Amino acid sequence: MERGILLSEDVIEQINYDNYSDFESAMTDVKLGEEQFFLDALTLSKISKLKQKPINIQPNIQISAIEINNQPQIVSQQSTALILEPPLEDKQGIETLNQESEQEAESSAEIAAALIEKYEVKLTALQDQDSQTSKQNIPQIQDPTQDPLRKVKVLFSYCGESKKRYVEDFVAHFNKRYEAIKKILLNRQELVNLLSINKILNKKEKENVSIIGIVMEKNITKAKNILLKIEDTTGQISVVINKTKPDVFEIAKNIIEDEVIGLAGFNDKDVIFANKILLPDIYPRELKKSPNQEYAVFLSDIHVGSRFFLEEKFLKFIEWINGNMGSDEQKTLTKNIKYVFIIGDLVDGVGIYPEQDKELIIKDIYQQYSVFTEMISKIPKEITIILCAGNHDASRLSEPQPILSGEFVKQLLELPNIVFVSNPAMVNIGADDTFPGFDILMYHGYSFDYYISNVDYIRNNGGYDRADLVMKFLLQRRHLAPTHTSSLYIPDSASDPLVISHIPDFFVTGHIHKTSIANYHHITLISGSCWQSTTTFQEKVGHKPEPARVPIVNLQTREVKVLRF
Ligand SMILES: [Fe+2]
Numbered sequence: 087m088e089r090g091i092l093l094s095e096d097v098i099e100q101i102n103y104d105n106y107s108d109f110e111s112a113m114t115d116v117k118l119g120e121e122q123f124f125l126d127a128l129t130l131s132k133i134s135k136l137k138q139k140p141i142n143i144q145p146n147i148q149i150s151a152i153e154i155n156n157q158p159q160i161v162s163q164q165s166t167a168l169i170l171e172p173p174l175e176d177k178q179g180i181e182t183l184n185q186e187s188e189q190e191a192e193s194s195a196e197i198a199a200a201l202i203e204k205y206e207v208k209l210t211a212l213q214d215q216d217s218q219t220s221k222q223n224i225p226q227i228q229d230p231t232q233d234p235l236r237k238v239k240v241l242f243s244y245c246g247e248s249k250k251r252y253v254e255d256f257v258a259h260f261n262k263r264y265e266a267i268k269k270i271l272l273n274r275q276e277l278v279n280l281l282s283i284n285k286i287l288n289k290k291e292k293e294n295v296s297i298i299g300i301v302m303e304k305n306i307t308k309a310k311n312i313l314l315k316i317e318d319t320t321g322q323i324s325v326v327i328n329k330t331k332p333d334v335f336e337i338a339k340n341i342i343e344d345e346v347i348g349l350a351g352f353n354d355k356d357v358i359f360a361n362k363i364l365l366p367d368i369y370p371r372e373l374k375k376s377p378n379q380e381y382a383v384f385l386s387d388i389h390v391g392s393r394f395f396l397e398e399k400f401l402k403f404i405e406w407i408n409g410n411m412g413s414d415e416q417k418t419l420t421k422n423i424k425y426v427f428i429i430g431d432l433v434d435g436v437g438i439y440p441e442q443d444k445e446l447i448i449k450d451i452y453q454q455y456s457v458f459t460e461m462i463s464k465i466p467k468e469i470t471i472i473l474c475a476g477n478h479d480a481s482r483l484s485e486p487q488p489i490l491s492g493e494f495v496k497q498l499l500e501l502p503n504i505v506f507v508s509n510p511a512m513v514n515i516g517a518d519d520t521f522p523g524f525d526i527l528m529y530h531g532y533s534f535d536y537y538i539s540n541v542d543y544i545r546n547n548g549g550y551d552r553a554d555l556v557m558k559f560l561l562q563r564r565h566l567a568p569t570h571t572s573s574l575y576i577p578d579s580a581s582d583p584l585v586i587s588h589i590p591d592f593f594v595t596g597h598i599h600k601t602s603i604a605n606y607h608h609i610t611l612i613s614g615s616c617w618q619s620t621t622t623f624q625e626k627v628g629h630k631p632e633p634a635r636v637p638i639v640n641l642q643t644r645e646v647k648v649l650r651f
Pocket residue numbers: 155387389431476478597599616
């Protein structure tokens with residue numbers, strides 16, 4: 087404190103009697119400015135390395151879900167960690183310094199201090215970008231949704247205000263989710279004698295009852311039956327699903343924590359013996375077809391900046407969409423492409439996972455977006471591009487991720503044909519006086535890893551090769567990340583933006599790095615491919631992405647083709 091250095095919790099926890107002298111020596115001549123400096127373990131380890139005063143501490147990086155591109159994700163508060171990776175010039179500076187540091191110990195400390203200041207400035211910049219997006223917004227030059235010829239309307243894009251969240255916000259958030267999904271389930275006629283849990287608990291007689299509740303716990307009993315603890319706004323009750331009822335038991339096997347379900351059965355004291363489980367699910371609906379000959383193209387996971395980015399193939403795609411290659415039939419087709427969706431991970435990002443810098447060819451986030459913009463600007467301007475952030479983009483990781491904004495994407499904002507939306511978002515395309523258009527639900531897919539790992543049915547039927555199974559699973563639950571731990575999220579007390587209240591015509595995602603196409607009750611499910619070859623980590627764990635594939639939909643026939651580049 088005396089020296090204006092505020093130690094983070096991870097530093098305090100790890101500095102002890104054994105390494106205190108190393109710590110002191112690493113910090114001895116670090117010169118700081120007048121303002122207080124927040125020292126976390128990652129910065130300290132960089133300083134100690136820089137000054138060749140090694141200190142044995144571990145940056146507090148929590149590794150969570152493994153993305154399909156198989157990079158461990160940093161999920162602690164560290165969107166902040168993201169920025170601590172110095173820009174390329176500094177990196178070079180560090181290398182030079184290390185070579186000469188013995189002779190120039192004093193100047194090394196000064197450079198260390200300068201670097202810290204730089205980190206601090208950038209750290210603050212990122213925090214601002216995260217928490218005060220609106221303040222830093224650079225207005226878009228043109229809004230393509232205002233051009234009726236483009237036929238693109240944003241039905242939902244999250245723009246909730248940035249503010250501190252409290253425990254009550256989580257409670258309100260879950261209540262809103264419960265109410266929204268309950269409303270859907272109330273349409274189910276199978277829920278006879280629907281009662282609140284407290285009324286069932288006070289019942290003396292046994293009779294057929296139904297409840298709508300949120301799954302708090304799921305366990306297997308000694309007799310191999312499934313035991314659920316269900317909660318609604320009035321109380322909690324145990325529900326037994328007997329293995330002798332195979333139809334119900336099969337559904338119960340895939341029930342996950344925190345999902346909202348309907349249950350019908352008979353009560354006995356404070357237990358319900360279920361004979362029906364109802365998921366909110368999607369009801370069958372008509373397959374809409376456009377009266378116009380129009381095409382939509384779906385991209386995701388471009389990962390510009392990664393040394394595995396397949397630039398040549400991506401430029402080939404750009405050539406193709408400009409009608410400069412392919413058969414005559416394909417050239418005609420490209421003239422009718424009206425929409426390109428990019429569902430997250432436009433760039434590889436910086437500091438997304440430990441030692442990512444070794445796998446980056448562009449180590450500066452601004453530069454990554456600049457190269458991305460340059461390539462995207464070559465897509466004909468008559469085509470409207472609708473894009474959202476993914477977990478590699480310069481945005482907070484918590485969902486809903488706001489629209490990309492600020493200095494990072496300044497050049498992108500200048501393009502006249504880009505529609506920025508949040509992740510998730512709902513967009514309508516192709517509507518005119520005679521046709522309502524198609525509603526497209528966009529979601530990058532960060533929660534998918536959890537369901538692939540934790541739902542037996544998905545894991546045993548293809549796992550990472552079957553994004554469509556995850557998409558169907560989520561549609562049945564009417565939520566993009568029903569389990570609390572499946573994704574990071576902002577608890578919004580006004581509504582849960584990840585509830586799928588409105589049934590889309592298309593559900594489109596990315597993240598899995600492998601194309602998958604399916605149809606569920608006339609909803610077209612599309613998982614985008616990627617433009618990144620197999621990374622070291624993916625190779626290690628045996629994941630096999632399929633890059634450079636492009637799903638293209640004929641909106642007049644709803645036929646989907648996948649092109650390979
Ligand atoms: Fe990705």
